[in-house]
Amino acid sequence: LAKTTQPISMDSYEGQEVNITCSHNNIATNDYITWYQQFPSQGPRFIIQGYKTKVTNEVASLFIPADRKSSTLSLPRVSLSDTAVYYCLPDSYNTDKLIFGTGTRLQVFP
Amino acid sequence: DARVTQTPRDKVTEMGQEVTMRCQPILGHNTVFWYRQTMMQGLELLAYFRNRAPLDDSGMPKDRFSAEMPDATLATLKIQPSEPRDSAVYFCASGLGLASNNEQFFGPGTRLTVL
Numbered sequence: 001l002a003k004t005t006q007p008i009s010m011d012s013y014e015g016q017e018v019n020i021t022c023s024h025n026n027i028a029t030n031d032y033i034t035w036y037q038q039f040p041s042q043g044p045r046f047i048i049q050g051y052k053t054k055v056t057n058e059v060a061s062l063f064i065p066a067d068r069k070s071s072t073l074s075l076p077r078v079s080l081s082d083t084a085v086y087y088c089l090p091d092s093y094n095t096d097k098l099i100f101g102t103g104t105r106l107q108v109f110p
Numbered sequence: 111d112a113r114v115t116q117t118p119r120d121k122v123t124e125m126g127q128e129v130t131m132r133c134q135p136i137l138g139h140n141t142v143f144w145y146r147q148t149m150m151q152g153l154e155l156l157a158y159f160r161n162r163a164p165l166d167d168s169g170m171p172k173d174r175f176s177a178e179m180p181d182a183t184l185a186t187l188k189i190q191p192s193e194p195r196d197s198a199v200y201f202c203a204s205g206l207g208l209a210s211n212n213e214q215f216f217g218p219g220t221r222l223t224v225l
Contacts, residue, residue, distance in 0.1 A: 044216050100153035
């Protein structure tokens with residue numbers, strides 16, 4: 001059963017860069033890697049997706065090494081509003097891989 | 111802007127009662143997912159549909175849970191009879207297809223409490 005592994009929690013302070021690494025050893029050739037963000041009392045929402053190397057959008061950057069067995073979500077200069085749970089998953093419709101798990105709970109302090 | 115809607119937002123019921131949760135996917139989306147979220151297990155996939163046909167419901171307890179899509183604008187998740195261990199937040203999500211790079215759009219969830 002495919003599974004991702006990411007830290008359970010991380011703490012940071014406003015203005016710092018936060019990097020959350022996820023391992024996905026069973027990623028398949030056709031899988032993209034997607035990260036979602038979830039605020040309390042809300043459903044997860046898409047923040048970034050990539051296949052290899054680096055992707056950047058207005059919210060975050062995603063770094064994927066050549067073997068694609070891991071990925072790192074980078075949040076530049078976090079603010080209090082970035083406090084949330086972050087999930088990574090290989091975005092695949094092989095439902096064995098649609099496992100969000102418990103994610104990484106990021107707490108940003110003033 | 112287009113959103114997935116879910117009703118009810120909160121539901122408190124007693125053990126043994128039937129519970130029906132409803133989801134309206136984003137218009138034009140042909141895949142619908144049902145998830146359950148608890149503190150211990152995180153976000154678990156229960157079932158999903160493509161073009162209203164159930165493709166996988168292996169994550170769902172078959173004896174008490176059922177998921178259907180009566181039409182393209184409505185997905186339902188039913189629990190009968192409900193048990194206290196079913197207490198969780200249930201999310202519906204919809205998407206544009208089965209390609210690996212398709213994004214899932216989540217609804218606000220239904221918080222179910224079974225007493």
